[in-house]
Amino acid sequence: MEKITRISNELKDWIQQTLRSGVNPESIVAAMVKKGFDQSFAYSTMLRILNKQSLETVDASQSPYMYEPIDLAKRGNIIATTDREIKVLLKMDKPFITYLDNVLSTEECDQLIHLSRNRLQPSEIIDPITGEKKSVPGRTSKGAYYHLNETSLISTIERRLAEITSHPIEHGEGLQVLNYDVGEEYKAHFDYFPANQVDTEKGGQRVATFLLYLNDVAAGGETIFPKIGLSIVPKKGTAVYFHYGNSYGQVDRMSLHSSIPVLTGEKWVATKWIRQTTISQKKKTEEVLSK
Template identity: 65%
Template sequence: MEKIRQISSELRDWIIHTLNNGVSPVAIADAMIKKGFDPKFAYESLFKIVGNESINTSETTQNHYKYELPDIGKKGNLIFTSDREVKVLSRVDKPFILHLDNLLSDEECDELIQLSKDRLQPSRIVDPTTGEEKVTPGRTSKGMYYVIRENELITKIENRIAELTNFPIENGEGLQVLNYGIGEEYKQHFDYFPPNKVDPAKGGQRVGTMLIYLNEVVAGGETVFPKAGVSIVPKKGSAVYFHYGNSENQVDRMSVHSSIPVTKGEKWVATKWIRQRRIY
């Protein structure tokens, strides 16, 4: 079989993401070789990426993401749920990003932090190469997960997100709460899965993320979308929703983002990942 000697833009971005999360270039090159890449081409590509050199990619029309407006983007600048009035502070269409205010009350934020404190563990990522969860230098926060409808507060938040996005609660993963101390961060990454790690039996691909800020951060901790030139400053009770999956099973590479280091105080956030279909 002829060896692969082309690299897609998506694969290039995943390699950068994986390197940022502490996986060695040799391990990535070995994985590429196992997938059918020419060994010399694999190592040369890795060396160029590590050295920040330009690299040619195999762009075709099918690689270009087709933007589709998600339902939350059709609801105007004031979005009403059954128990909340949520304000749209800003909007970007490519990639799709909504900055929302008043998603949670101060009391709900405080209660969620208190419920989560004693369950925190070092945060993990899904290794794009192996599919295994692991702790890496690129993600230095602590976190925990709730199961769907675990308690009254979680159910209330899940219902609110479902009403905002028009995705059923069952399309969402369990709410994750994260805590970042001084110097802690999450380097550039994508929230969607590598194509070869998507499990159709478990809801399929991730298509959207609701990131909720639970406290005021004294300095640092912004959520940055570098390809869009967007930086979101944490504000208690506010949130950012970004959408990166369409009906053609494409994912938006423009959605790459990071959480920059906290320089003063601490940062608490809650994350809800939404899948294509029901998970449960």
């Protein structure tokens, strides 16, 4: 079989992300070779990336990301849900990012932290080349995962997020709660998957993220969007929503983001990833049984 000697912009981005997360270059090259890349090409590609040299990609002429109208952008400065009024604090169009206040009550934040504290496990990433879950130095938080509607509290939150975004609950992955202690972080990364890791039975590509802040952080812990110079300071009950997938199957590389180290105290957040379509019932059952 002919060895692969070309690389896409998307894979280049994910290799850079994986390097930032702490994976050593040799492991990435080995994974590339295992996936069918020519060994010499894999090594030369890695060297060019490490040395920040230009790298020719197969989709170098790919059209720029096409921004489409987002329903949430049309909702005004006060968003009314069944049980709450959400206030828009900040809004950007390209990439689409909005910072929202009063998404969760103080009691809901406290309940979610209490519910999650005893089921935290070391956070992992999905390897962009192998598709396997793994722990890496660049993601040092701990996480707790929930399936859809696992508790009445989670059902209430999921219903509210669906009303805010106009994305059905079934298009979302189960809620994930993350805890960061002093010094813990998540280096710059994308939430969407590389093309070879998109699973239609799991709802297809991720297109948006809803990140909810469950506590105030005394120092550090900001969510940073480095390509646009935006920094979001955690505030209990607020949330940031960002959209990075369109109907053409493109993903927005301007959505690169990180969680910088906590300097004082700890940080609690809840993440809701939204997919293109509904996750299949078979996959839902598999995910529930695996937790």
